[in-house]
Amino acid sequence: GAAAAKMDIYPRFVVGPAASNRSSCKACKAKIDKGEIRVGTVTMGEYEMTAWRHLYCQKKPKGMDSVDGLVGYEALDADSKAKVEAWFSSGGTPKKRSVAELQTDAELDPKKMKVGDMKKVLKEHGTDASGSKKEMQAQLLAVKDRAAAQSIYQAKTIPGLKEILDKNGQLKGGTKQELVERCVDGKLFGKLPRCPKCGGGVLRVVYSSKVGHGGKGKFSCPGYFDDDHFVRCNYTATEAEREDWND
Ligand SMILES: [Zn+2]
Ligand SMILES: [Zn+2]
Known part of the structure; x- marks a missing residue:
């Protein structure tokens, strides 16, 4: 039938709740929580591979004119179907706001x-x-x-954003969009502190949703470089002390 025919087309798109909390989103790098609806892009190289994305980190697949083109859609519960339909009709990832x-x-x-x-x-x-x-x-x-x-x-330039991040002791690498997001997060929820365990790394945070998380998420230490040698750190926490942001 139609479902069987879909199985050898690449790339093909699958949709469904994450089976564990071990996958992370190819687009935003944040974790995908267990049970959260995600979209997978299945490609074929030497072997078959699936890249997962949050629903709203995935654009509507080109040329797909209905949710029926998504493998796994039929098996979803009514609630999840409604979510996928809302995402599909919005065209996937939103346009950048001016x-x-x-x-x-x-x-x-x-x-x-x-x-x-x-x-x-x-x-x-x-x-x-x-x-x-x-x-x-x-x-x-x-x-x-x-x-x-x-x-x-x-509205700020990249050097302007880097200056603000530097003043707040935050990481300065990435695209303009990443710098903007880091400043927005700091402004709304405070600076990301240095790791209380190793004192070297600046904590990173992963939220379970784009908005409405209130600054609460999973904090972890990425480690740091001591001269030219990388110091690993396995610190993780569900809370962090975030001081006020300076502009
Ligand atoms: Zn994402
Ligand atoms: Zn650390």
């Missing part, structure tokens, strides 16, 4: 918004729009705070 659009988002008043408008804004920000009205309002408040911070840093 500074002007972000400034408008920062002025939103979720309490006065209609459900349809709330859904539209949430989708534009690549976040889940399948919850209750209350959940969407809370999600929108987080989007609004993020948009306010994003509009500030998005």
Whole structure:
């Protein structure tokens, strides 16, 4: 049948809940929580490989005109199907917001918004729009705070962003988008501290969702270089002391 025919097409796309919390997203590098809906791109090289992404870190596959093109869709429960459909109809990853659009988002008043408008804004920000009205309002408040911070840093140059990160003792490598995200995270939730165990590495954090995590996630130490020799560290924690951000 149709499902069997799909199995030898590459790349093919599979969808389903993560079986464990051991996979990480190929796009944003963050962990994919057990049970979270993820999309896999299956390719064939020497052997078959699957690259997993969060739903909203994956663009809608080119040329696919319905969710039925996703292997595994039929087996999902109703809730997950609704999530996948919302993602699919939004085209996958959201377009980058301009500074002007972000400034408008920062002025939103979720309490006065209609459900349809709330859904539209949430989708534009690549976040889940399948919850209750209350959940969407809370999600929108987080989007609004993020948009306010994003509009500030998005308008800065790369050297300007690096200067701010340096002043706050944070990592300075990466693309402009990564630098902006790091500044936004610091502004909203505070600096990432040095590792309390080795004192050398600056902790990194992985959140389970794009917005609405309130700065809580999984912290770990990436280790550090002492002269030219790498010092490993296995520190992990679910909390970290994050001092206020300086602009
Ligand atoms: Zn991701
Ligand atoms: Zn450490």
